[in-house]
Amino acid sequence: MRYWLIKSEPDVYGIDDLARDSTTPWTGVRNYQARNFMRDQMKPGDQAFYYHSNCETPGIVGIAEVSRAAYPDATQFDPRSKYYDDKSTTENPRWLHVDFRFVRKTPLISLDELRRHQPLAGMRVLARGNRLSITPVDPDEWKYILGLMKK
């Protein structure tokens, strides 16, 4: 089982939206690295920190888990979708995604706070200029952050 961090803008689809919907298809990912993580590594049961980006206080706000392994993203075939990709075909779909299930909300662990902890210094999401919307989290980092949430 693996651990992840997934970013989402609360104005677009935040943790409360996931809590309301219970599960959601993680569509619209148009970055090859992020797609490859979903396609090649994510398995049902994998756990993910839910991270709010592009907002007043960016940071981790909850936990989700993979509820379905990767399958083709329907939005790439819809000409009216902003995620439409005219180079993708149903025979050979370019974009895949998993489904996520809501697990729970957590106390906010802000980006600022994450940066303050030496054991988390290697986290991909903290790397300078990082823009990847899906990044792996080490088990040790996962445990450490869970510990921060209990304080």
Added chain:
DNA sequence: GCCAACGTTGGC
């Protein structure tokens, strides 16, 4: 709203 950092595109 600014802008640095980064990924992608496309001309050559």
Added chain:
DNA sequence: GCCAACGTTGGC
């Protein structure tokens, strides 16, 4: 296959 131009991300 290089790389300049462009578009997007996301913290601030």
